[in-house]
Amino acid sequence: MFLINCPYCGERDQSEFVSGGEAHIARPKQPTELNDDQWAEFLFMRKNIKGVQFERWNHVHGCRKWFNVARDTSNDKIEKIYKMGEQPPKL
């Protein structure tokens, strides 16, 4: 059970949050221009790395805000939490 420091509410128990998978995958602005492979890349392909991974989390049982988390998947250490729209930190 992590402790997650919601950028809007402060530190809360993991049970208040849900994870929304990999961050920084923007929905294509013109999906109709993409061929099947390009669309599949957006739709299905996600990284699964050992090390620091950028993820989206939602404070679903709190302020309902989405934000980004840089988490080390090998030990679940949260390196950085930053708001939607912000650039991923260099780690």
Add this chain to the structure above:
Amino acid sequence: MSKNLRINNKQFVDETRKLSFIFNGKKLYGYKGDSLASALLSNDIHLVGRSFKYHRPRGIMTSGSEEPNAILQIGNDDALTEPNVRATEIELYNGLVCNSQNCWPSVKFDIGGINNFLSPLLPAGFYYKTFMWPASFWEKYEYFIRKSAGLGKSPIKQDPDMYDHRYLHCDILIVGGGVSGLIAAKIASDDNKKVLLLEDKELLGGSLIYDDSDISKIDNQKSSEWLRKFIDNIKKDKNIIIKTRTSLAAYHNYNFLLARQNLTDHLSVNERNNKIRQRLYKIRAKKVIISTGAIERPQVFHNNDRPGIMLASAVKKYIDYYGVRCGLENVIFTNNDSAYETALSLHKSGTKLNAIIDIRDNSSSEIVNQVKNLGIQIYWNHTIVDTKGYKRINKVTVMRLNDKGNDVIGKKIELNCDCLAISGGWTPMVHLFTQSGGKLKFDNKDNIFVPDKTNLDQLSIGSAKGDFELDDVLKNSIKYTKKFLNIENSNFDKIDVKCSKEKEKKNIWLLPSDRPLSKTKPFLDYQNDSTAKDIKLALREGFKSIEHVKRYTTTGMGTDQGKLANMHALGIVADTTNTNMGDLGTTTFRPPYTPLTFGTIVGRNVGQFFDIFRKTPMHEWHVDNNVKFENVGQWKRAWYYPKDGETMHDAVQRESKAARESSGILDASTLGKIDIQGTDANEFLNRVYTNAWSKLQIGKCRYGLMLNEDGMVYDDGVTTRLGENHYLMTTTTGGAANVMSKLEDYLQTEWPELDVFLTSVTDHYATASVCGPNAKKIINKIFKDLDLSDESFPHMSFKEVKLGDINCRVMRISFTGELSYEINVEASYGKHIWEKCIEAGKEFNITPYGTETMHLLRAEKGFIIVGQDTDGTMTPVDLQMDWIISKKKYDFIGKRSLYRSDTIREDRKQLVGLLTDDPNEILEEGAQIVKDENKKPIDMLGHVTSSYFSPTLKKSIALAVLKEGKQLKGQKLLVPMIDKTIKVTVSDTIFLDKENERING
């Protein structure tokens, strides 16, 4: 207690409080303060169980949670009995009833004991190898194997006990109330930290509290006396919260820990009334200090499992703490100095010690010299090669070790004994450290794994870190704790500690015997009967990973989870394969450290608290009218309303006939409702629904279908335009929360530029849906001034109207195909408006109907239910709903996926109608549809998703998903069931009123 096994005047046992208990039907006595194990031993009972595989007689071996043999069935009440309880961990109470497990007909004469003599036929992996073929026979084998194995009986009635959960927060959590944990607690408290100290025993102080040795001294006092005063001090400390009888079960990431406290297990049954039995603490600690100590290792030699063979530290604890002699003729077998403490305790208590066998060449430490001076016979460089005595040890055979320690030489020496105290060194309890993700390193000096790297704010101290001698334990605990807490000086900086120091060390994982290994039984895992030769066999058969060896031989898989067996198993694998133990690594330690009861895990979440449920404002009316409820998500939804002993089928037929012929009323309050406002609300709907929303006028409603980005149907519902920039969206009952989340996700992360605000109003409004040819008349009676003409209030439109002071939103929308009005009011008026409708509808036989009838009515019209007729693999095209996909919109969620190579396949499963050739035959939902029964394997073309008997059409109807279904209209297919095959014909999905005339009454 005829044998004089009790030693009087022990401070931890109250001899003035005699307690009676029953073991295997026999009444016995012990004292307050005894453990069940010490009470049994004081009655000269060692034999308490039989081993799992060979049914060998087994006795009490330890004094703690590592006990592999003394696991008993406690209590004989059908609701309260508990299997697999370690006699060493349970405190004796008056009236305790316990029985041996895994033996029949009795522990003294066990038929399964024959397995012991068949053991050459039962090697490691025997069951895997023997019962593999033919595979279909496994069910028959399993019945007999399980019957003859079986570890205890579970209770067969509901648990009447109460359990509790509680959160705790602290600066410093200390796990283990031995001397190192206590000192750390005091240092932290002196630094003004909030300390939580957990101890699994009833008393603090660990093993030092009953240590009676004259050698170890703290500040020139006997160490146990020093500790006693120190504990008195600690108990007065306001910064330290102490929880005894509390064992840590799990150590998770971010210093989140679970601990279980026993509150009544030590009380007699009639003292437990209405008290909470066990409590689970959910602890968040800023920092954690692990001081869980170490457990002693046995030694591995031929026949090392007989009753009467015990760990040396346990023999010492039974004497010094409980005042119980484990035998009258003792022999000690060791490879280290700590067993000499047991020798001194035996001597002090006047208990006969026949000899000490030590595999080392010599030892020159202070404690060994003291034992030497007592004139006790010590056999240096010797080992035990065999033991005798079936139900209790009576002899050991001793031989000299050769120089390499891999064989025995010389003459056999036989020694008498009724108790053999063995010690193979100590293993730090690193379980919690590794549970928390810590990495271990191997210490070659003591042959132990010790804590190394961790990512958490935690520290291991004392023997849990690998410090075994008192001066190291104290001085290092103080040093590490200060550093951990960033403290310069403590009150313990000048502590003076004296103790014996061990100089000579020697370790042999598998001791040699005069017989070949194949003719011996050197046990590693006592509970699962795995021996050193099983490990070697596994290695010969090609298992290399320690995880595989463990599973193949079942070593370390008993209820003690390898606390005793694992190190020797690793050592033997390392020796046999010439590997360094550090490279080999350990098996994974998983929570819980000691078993938890299910009661503790669920706590208060039982019965009506198992899960929350949601009630609509009309709930009580439904209850008063004999409703049967259906669970939909967390909602209790009206399912059907049986009258005068009607079956569900009868009730549903009556309800749906009434709705079609006159009028029906449904509680639709559970549908998800999302209030959407903002200048971009219209654009937002265009992006989330497949159809176009730009032209929807104020006061009009529209059905929408929502997809996932992968093109699959996600949810559906009607959205009403309440104002220029104001919409009310409805969702399915089950999908409400997810739709809300998904829409928020898109708004916040993909389209933050849109001016749209979403508010969930599901609970704020109640909805009564009145339908049927007489619906208009009923609504007219309630809202007398409302113009209900088709011109003023057509299908798919909405009007706001007042009933007294109540604001009502009336939508003319239909899920049944009948003329239908949905009245939405603020939730608190829900029951009122419902009763108004019932009253107004009386003359039209208004009939309340539930979800089952609703499902039937909509199926007659071919309306889908998302989640019943779809399963996350259906596109709108598969559902034959191409009409709802806007061709004009540039983009909406899922649009691009509708022409992926997979979604444009012609042979996808598609929604169709099915009619049974026999109109009275009702298909089972989920039944498979096939074309040809004879071709094996049968091609499965699809399955039935919805199926009902329509009272209006007087025949059975069904919806189904079928491969290439669109092409198959009119085709004859088969639905094979267990006892018959049903013939069906593929039809249109709309069964009733294709022209949509009923919608206007």
